[in-house]
Amino acid sequence: MNSGRPSMVNKIKQEVSFKDTSFSDFIAGLIYVLIAASVLLFILWPTIAILVKSVYYNGNFTFGQYIQLFTENRQLLLNSILVAASSTVLAVILGLFVALFITHSGNRGKKTVFAVLLLTMISPPFVSALSYIMLFGRRGIITYYLLGLSINPYGWHGVVLMQTLSHASLAALIILGVLRGIDKSLEQASRDLGAGSLSTLLKITIPLAKPGIIAAALISFIQSLADFGTPIIIGGNFTVLATEAYLNVIGLYNLPRAAAMGTLLMIPALLMFVIYRRVVENSEYFSLRVGSDSSLVLSRWINHVLALVTWAFILFQLLQYATILWGAFAKTWGVDFTFSMKHIQALGMGQLLAFARSLEYALIAALAGSLIGMIIAYMVERKKFPGYRILDFLATLPYMIPGPFLGIAYVLAFHDKPLILTGTVFIVIVNCIYRQLPISTKAGTAILTQLNPETEYGARDLGADEISTFKDVILPSLKPAFLIGFINTFTTTMTTIGAIIFLVVPGSEVATVQMFNAIKTGQIGVSAVIANMIIIVTLAVNLAFSYFILRPQRYKDSEKMEGTYVSAIEGIR
Amino acid sequence: MYLQLKELGKRYPNITAVDNLHLEVNQGELLSILGPSGCGKTTTLRMVGGFIAPDNGKVILEGNDISSVPANLRPTATVFQSYALFPHMNVIQNICYGLKFKRLGKKERLVQGEHMLELVGLKQYKNKSIQQLSGGEQQRVALARALVMNPKVLLLDEPLSNLDAKLRLKMRKEIRDLQTELGITTLYVTHDQEEALSISDRIAVMNNGRIEQVGTPNTVYNSPASRFVAEFIGRINFIGGEKQALLAVRPEQIQMSDVSGSTPGTITQKQFTGAYTTYLVRVSDGIVEVDVPSPEDKGWKLDDVVFLSFSGENTLVV
Numbered sequence: 001m002n003s004g005r006p007s008m009v010n011k012i013k014q015e016v017s018f019k020d021t022s023f024s025d026f027i028a029g030l031i032y033v034l035i036a037a038s039v040l041l042f043i044l045w046p047t048i049a050i051l052v053k054s055v056y057y058n059g060n061f062t063f064g065q066y067i068q069l070f071t072e073n074r075q076l077l078l079n080s081i082l083v084a085a086s087s088t089v090l091a092v093i094l095g096l097f098v099a100l101f102i103t104h105s106g107n108r109g110k111k112t113v114f115a116v117l118l119l120t121m122i123s124p125p126f127v128s129a130l131s132y133i134m135l136f137g138r139r140g141i142i143t144y145y146l147l148g149l150s151i152n153p154y155g156w157h158g159v160v161l162m163q164t165l166s167h168a169s170l171a172a173l174i175i176l177g178v179l180r181g182i183d184k185s186l187e188q189a190s191r192d193l194g195a196g197s198l199s200t201l202l203k204i205t206i207p208l209a210k211p212g213i214i215a216a217a218l219i220s221f222i223q224s225l226a227d228f229g230t231p232i233i234i235g236g237n238f239t240v241l242a243t244e245a246y247l248n249v250i251g252l253y254n255l256p257r258a259a260a261m262g263t264l265l266m267i268p269a270l271l272m273f274v275i276y277r278r279v280v281e282n283s284e285y286f287s288l289r290v291g292s293d294s295s296l297v298l299s300r301w302i303n304h305v306l307a308l309v310t311w312a313f314i315l316f317q318l319l320q321y322a323t324i325l326w327g328a329f330a331k332t333w334g335v336d337f338t339f340s341m342k343h344i345q346a347l348g349m350g351q352l353l354a355f356a357r358s359l360e361y362a363l364i365a366a367l368a369g370s371l372i373g374m375i376i377a378y379m380v381e382r383k384k385f386p387g388y389r390i391l392d393f394l395a396t397l398p399y400m401i402p403g404p405f406l407g408i409a410y411v412l413a414f415h416d417k418p419l420i421l422t423g424t425v426f427i428v429i430v431n432c433i434y435r436q437l438p439i440s441t442k443a444g445t446a447i448l449t450q451l452n453p454e455t456e457y458g459a460r461d462l463g464a465d466e467i468s469t470f471k472d473v474i475l476p477s478l479k480p481a482f483l484i485g486f487i488n489t490f491t492t493t494m495t496t497i498g499a500i501i502f503l504v505v506p507g508s509e510v511a512t513v514q515m516f517n518a519i520k521t522g523q524i525g526v527s528a529v530i531a532n533m534i535i536i537v538t539l540a541v542n543l544a545f546s547y548f549i550l551r552p553q554r555y556k557d558s559e560k561m562e563g564t565y566v567s568a569i570e571g572i573r
Numbered sequence: 574m575y576l577q578l579k580e581l582g583k584r585y586p587n588i589t590a591v592d593n594l595h596l597e598v599n600q601g602e603l604l605s606i607l608g609p610s611g612c613g614k615t616t617t618l619r620m621v622g623g624f625i626a627p628d629n630g631k632v633i634l635e636g637n638d639i640s641s642v643p644a645n646l647r648p649t650a651t652v653f654q655s656y657a658l659f660p661h662m663n664v665i666q667n668i669c670y671g672l673k674f675k676r677l678g679k680k681e682r683l684v685q686g687e688h689m690l691e692l693v694g695l696k697q698y699k700n701k702s703i704q705q706l707s708g709g710e711q712q713r714v715a716l717a718r719a720l721v722m723n724p725k726v727l728l729l730d731e732p733l734s735n736l737d738a739k740l741r742l743k744m745r746k747e748i749r750d751l752q753t754e755l756g757i758t759t760l761y762v763t764h765d766q767e768e769a770l771s772i773s774d775r776i777a778v779m780n781n782g783r784i785e786q787v788g789t790p791n792t793v794y795n796s797p798a799s800r801f802v803a804e805f806i807g808r809i810n811f812i813g814g815e816k817q818a819l820l821a822v823r824p825e826q827i828q829m830s831d832v833s834g835s836t837p838g839t840i841t842q843k844q845f846t847g848a849y850t851t852y853l854v855r856v857s858d859g860i861v862e863v864d865v866p867s868p869e870d871k872g873w874k875l876d877d878v879v880f881l882s883f884s885g886e887n888t889l890v891v
Contacts, residue, residue: 462722
């Protein structure tokens with residue numbers, strides 16, 4: 001194209017500079033290559049590193065670590081699976097109740113319930129553990145002051161309970177999305193044929209919601225395996241893979257063992273994913289349309305049961321936040337509940353700097369991560385470069401990988417030549433970006449598949465080069481997706497501990513690590529203050545960003561957002 | 574000639590979309606590419622616009638081969654079937670968008686955009702958002718956006734297919750008026766033969782990736798080069814064929830009378846369309862459609878016996 005250009009093209013040069021646009025196209029091409037390379041480097045390479053390190057170390061190739069885990073440490077594996085399975089089952093059931101309440105109970109408090117569900121997505125990692133101690137601990141409000149008991153709260157029951165409550169929110173949202181997509185006339189047909197409301201729910205509604213239920217179960221299971229914060233605080237002597245992995249890396253520096261544990265953590269996740277794909281992708285009635293709530297009228301007692309469970313759940317969630325808030329201002333939790341500002345005043349430079357760092361990392365990661373996600377979605381949906389399917393798969397991979405696994409993987413991948421990045425701020429931010437890439441990408445894809453490609457042709461027809469087309473036409477339409485990517489990445493970075501704990505170094509900690517340290521040393525008040533700061537700031541930033549992004553648009557944003565969010569979450573299709 | 578498509582071809586895994594296509598367009602003319610769905614006309618248009626790369630052949634404009642010039646640099650402008658208006662920009666922003674890439678200052682862009690806006694009769698819609706416009710108004714914005722680029726070739730891809738019947742008639746006249754006034758060489762893709770007949774300088778009839786005939790509307794209608802063209806344009810009767818030569822006769826070329834004619838028949842159906850009535854007459858070897866202008870209509874009824882005649886010079890031998 002560059003040699004022997006006809007004079008026609010020279011005439012065109014006077015109107016549009018040929019050199020300029022080909023330069024712009026070159027830059028665009030460069031960006032695509034860089035992003036694809038970064039996905040290989042920051043997703044594929046660490047995954048390979050951890051798999052390799054678990055079987056090849058000290059110059060030998062051996063399965064020794066795995067053998068040891070399966071023989072001497074069988075209890076550890078069983079613990080992890082037991083806790084994950086129990087909390088998953090309970091969380092999904094609870095989520096189902098709440099989702100059914102929202103879709104089937106008319107307008108009674110539906111919006112409040114939904115709002116609280118969204119709020120709980122912002123929880124910092126130790127909120128449930130912390131509130132658990134504050135409510136059910138040796139001197140907990142409920143156990144000690146209300147019931148007069150002085151029990152040992154640590155153990156697996158606490159872990160299962162708190163994980164259930166944490167994961168039920170997301171389960172509810174996912175199942176809700178699927179319920180809304182169900183063709184309502186199916187329920188009506190069931191009633192028309194004589195079925196009562198309970199039969200309709202059990203035989204029609206819930207089976208049709210199966211894809212969502214399975215998706216929720218899959219995600220809860222992975223979240224439980226990945227959960228490091230809860231078991232380490234309230235697990236006591238009960239250990240799981242996530243906590244053991246942490247101790248092996250931080251305490252013992254036994255990387256091969258940690259690698260083996262991390263790999264094991266990933267296997268059930270991958271397995272469930274395969275099952276999910278097989279079940280969900282084969283179900284014909286799995287619809288990602290944004291639908292509406294049911295008009296099925298339920299019998300009174302079903303309504304009461306759903307309402308009871310839902311409101312109890314909501315109240316308990318609010319109780320957690322209230323407790324944490326109270327804890328920030330109580331002089332000495334468990335002993336002296338008089339109002340005091342001393343914890344806030346005691347906030348040292350260290351903690352404030354850590355908080356500032358959290359904020360900084362979260363903003364950078366959210367903006368970069370969202371943008372990268374949009375570009376990848378564009379590359380996969382529109383450009384279809386050779387190898388785009390691989391890129392798509394890799395971009396989705398982190399979703400199935402538990403946090404601690406990825407953290408350890410990064411340590412293994414980047415603590416040696418040729419790329420020594422551990423201990424840097426860069427690697428922390430990169431980890432946060434690429435961990436959340438699946439959601440940013442899928443949100444972008446969800447919208448792109450609905451955009452008419454002719455609009456992009458129109459821009460090109462009028463003279464737009466690659467970058468202008470993306471900037472002027474694609475990006476504005478992707479606003480909801482960008483927002484979702486931003487909120488998701490920002491929130492997870494502010495509230496994450498699982499992966500970050502392996503990558504931050506003493507002296508450059510983030511807020512969640514500070515909170516962890518405070519809880520470990522029994523400083524309830526301080527940790528409560530930090531928790532509140534994280535919650536408030538995260539909420540504020542998310543709301544502000546939503547407002548600025550969505551305000552100029554006058555379409556039905558909430559429905560479109562909801563649809564796009566659900567599509568993104570379930571979008572591993 | 575101004576624009577030349579030489580041996581253009583495009584193949585997809587299961588189908589040959591465009592097959593060795595050869596077409597020459599004169600400067601300032603409106604040439605329609607007419608054919609049924611799937612005949613390859615949109616693919617051809619997209620190859621001229623630069624959105625699809627041909628497998629073989631060339632696109633030559635004013636003597637220069639622009640086959641490998643990318644879409645954003647070609648001096649063509651397209652009005653897409655879906656209009657492809659940018660949803661987040663208002664009317665004037667849409668129209669002025671392409672002018673940015675011509676290195677014009679903001680003021681100049683606005684002047685040109687407003688001029689074009691007035692030309693299509695949408696002056697008061699300047700700041701409206703796209704969603705507030707009706708189908709016909711959106712179409713005019715799409716047209717203005719393409720025309721303001723002062724393209725050497727204007728490409729229209731079934732621009733009227735999303736509009737209702739009455740609006741279609743109005744818009745096709747407006748498009749033709751605008752095209753004539755500005756004298757822009759235009760390729761107009763459509764499946765509506767009446768549309769093509771009414772506004773084209775010439776028509777290229779396309780079928781299965783190939784052009785069957787190129788000619789003026791008159792030529793294509795009265796002297797179809799193939800059976801396909803004869804059947805696709807207007808309505809036609811095929812008479813004879815077994816013992817005699819096959820004759821192709823248009824419904825309006827048949828005279829119907831109570832009294833005398835070469836072919837007797839019985840009326841089986843009657844379709845009043847306003848200016849004329851179509852009579853379906855059963856003759857010895859099938860059904861013949863006859864159009865009788867209303868002023869000459871004798872008021873025939875079903876089952877009436879009539880006589881048809883068609884003179885030699887009015888029949889088409891295909």
